[in-house]
Amino acid sequence: MALIGPSLMCADMGNLQEAVIELDRAGVDFFHLDVMDGKFVPNFTLGPDLIKRLRGFTQKPFDVHLMVEKPEDFLHLFIESGADMISVHTEATNHLQRTLQTIKDKGLKAGVAINPATPLQNIEYVLDVVDYITVMTVNPGFAGQRFVPLMNKKLQLLNEMIHEQGYTIDIQVDGNIGYSTIPDVLENGANMLVCGTSSLFKPELKLDEAVAKLRRFIHELEFTNVKGEG
Ligand code: DX5
Numbered sequence: 733m734a735l736i737g738p739s740l741m742c743a744d745m746g747n748l749q750e751a752v753i754e755l756d757r758a759g760v761d762f763f764h765l766d767v768m769d770g771k772f773v774p775n776f777t778l779g780p781d782l783i784k785r786l787r788g789f790t791q792k793p794f795d796v797h798l799m800v801e802k803p804e805d806f807l808h809l810f811i812e813s814g815a816d817m818i819s820v821h822t823e824a825t826n827h828l829q830r831t832l833q834t835i836k837d838k839g840l841k842a843g844v845a846i847n848p849a850t851p852l853q854n855i856e857y858v859l860d861v862v863d864y865i866t867v868m869t870v871n872p873g874f875a876g877q878r879f880v881p882l883m884n885k886k887l888q889l890l891n892e893m894i895h896e897q898g899y900t901i902d903i904q905v906d907g908n909i910g911y912s913t914i915p916d917v918l919e920n921g922a923n924m925l926v927c928g929t930s931s932l933f934k935p936e937l938k939l940d941e942a943v944a945k946l947r948r949f950i951h952e953l954e955f956t957n958v959k960g961e962g
């Protein structure tokens with residue numbers, strides 16, 4: 733069953749505590765926390781102190797998505813803030829393997845995030861150290877953007893690369909993951925869905941209703957896929 737992870741940068745910033753509690757009760761699988769430094773991406777979002785503050789309101793895994801230059805310089809801040817998983821961008825560091833190994837050595841899950849234009853070859857030599865790969869399906873930095881169409885082909889190739897080489901690695905998709913894009917990304921091997929304004933944070937839906945609706949949609953899709961294969 734695909735995992736649902738709300739992107740908290742899309743929540744009401746004035747009521748993050750309530751949002752975390754409501755989403756936790758509604759049964760989400762993990763929380764996706766976007767961190768931006770204004771350099772790697774032209775925007776600013778959540779910081780370690782806020783993440784530490786939210787940590788007390790749920791036991792669910794915190795997935796910290798570092799969109800910062802030289803993430804190796806800041807890992808300790810997010811490890812101390814209570815992160816369970818940390819993803820760093822392959823485009824943001826000269827020492828990807830060492831940075832991922834450091835995250836693993838601290839007992840966390842290590843992820844590598846990859847921008848839409850970046851080829852899969854750039855992460856081929858860290859497949860043995862990562863627990864998950866975040867395929868950016870939009871250019872990082874902002875919520876509410878449109879899905880980059882060629883990302884479904886990239887997901888397919890990544891899924892093949894992982895299986896051909898005998899690894900078990902989760903594939904996370906991040907950016908415009910909603911009712912029109914979920915069928916294809918699931919079909920192409922994604923199993924961790926970062927859900928923002930395209931699926932969960934919609935003005936017309938309460939958070940618990942949005943999670944229940946999304947969970948039903950995914951369940952029906954996966955059931956149909958299984959039946960189709962049967
Ligand atoms: C963008 C972030 C995403 C974003 C998703 O850089 O990494 O997590 O918040 O928001 P939507 O679903 O609106 O694209």
Ligand code: ZN
Pocket residue numbers: 739764765766797906926
């Ligand atoms: Zn993200």
